[in-house]
Amino acid sequence: MPTxxxxxxxxxxxxGSIAVVDHxxxxxxxxxxxxxxxxxxxxxxxxxxxxVGLIRPVSGLVTVLGHAPGAYPAQVAYVPQHSATSETxxxxxxxxVAMGRYARLGLLSRFNRHDRKVVxxxxxxxxxxxxxxxxxxxxxxxxxxxxxxxxAIAHEADVWFLDEPTAGLDAEGRDTVTACVDAAxxxxxxxxxxxxxxxxxxMADVVLLVAKEVIAQGSPKEVLTDANxxxxxxxxxxx
Numbered sequence: 001m002p003t004x005x006x007x008x009x010x011x012x013x014x015x016g017s018i019a020v021v022d023h024x025x026x027x028x029x030x031x032x033x034x035x036x037x038x039x040x041x042x043x044x045x046x047x048x049x050x051x052v053g054l055i056r057p058v059s060g061l062v063t064v065l066g067h068a069p070g071a072y073p074a075q076v077a078y079v080p081q082h083s084a085t086s087e088t089x090x091x092x093x094x095x096x097v098a099m100g101r102y103a104r105l106g107l108l109s110r111f112n113r114h115d116r117k118v119v120x121x122x123x124x125x126x127x128x129x130x131x132x133x134x135x136x137x138x139x140x141x142x143x144x145x146x147x148x149x150x151x152a153i154a155h156e157a158d159v160w161f162l163d164e165p166t167a168g169l170d171a172e173g174r175d176t177v178t179a180c181v182d183a184a185x186x187x188x189x190x191x192x193x194x195x196x197x198x199x200x201x202x203m204a205d206v207v208l209l210v211a212k213e214v215i216a217q218g219s220p221k222e223v224l225t226d227a228n229x230x231x232x233x234x235x236x237x238x239x
Contacts, residue, residue: 005030005159005190006051011060013043013050019058020046021210025217028206030158030188033181035195035204035220039233042211044194045081048161051192052078064159074103077157079148081164081194093139093147094132097123100154122153126176142168146176153180160184160191166200178203198224 006028014020021043028034036044049055050062053070065072077100098119101111111119123129126146136144145168152160160181166174181191193200201207207223209215209232216223216232 007063009061011062012058013046014058028190031185032190033185033204034192034206035201036208037201038210045163048163052161075158077152077155078161079152079165091136092133093128093136096136096147097150097154100151119154122150126150158189160189162193164194
């Protein structure tokens, strides 16, 4: 594994030739937690999709695990803000969690005892065991979010990209997500999370404030200032 899991050099992200956020410069070591903060439409999801490899950079350089984004799907877990799984496939919750193993095994490989245990443990961790055999389409938004987070845990990835993972979760669910992220970091995974919650950002190693540009970047103490937050949200009075 490279010394820096994620590296960007003057990266601009967007769609086609139109940049949404310019001049991203990151060097993220194993175990680092990064919080992307910004309002809706600020570019947080676009940054994540670029790092995952779903969209091409507008300009600049980016590597994940030493290679172009998307080169190692078995080592990267991605939980989007709105998953289309429940709308397009008639799957049970258990099936969705098990999909977290596919990148490592391949679609045609058979699960062994270890794979089944990883899936069972992930469901238990996220509290979805009780409805494991229910169709995903029948679950609430918060339950679906728990299922997709369990899928990320089952992936056992070295890099996690989480787009507002606590949206729709109650306090217990939020605490569970925090514990899972902490466990991933302890084993050396790099975690990049988009969030609206300042308290979530305070727990990160690096905070990136974006509003179609990089407002500030650094430690929570350096970045989460009243002036920076007012600039990010466009407030003129005290935040």
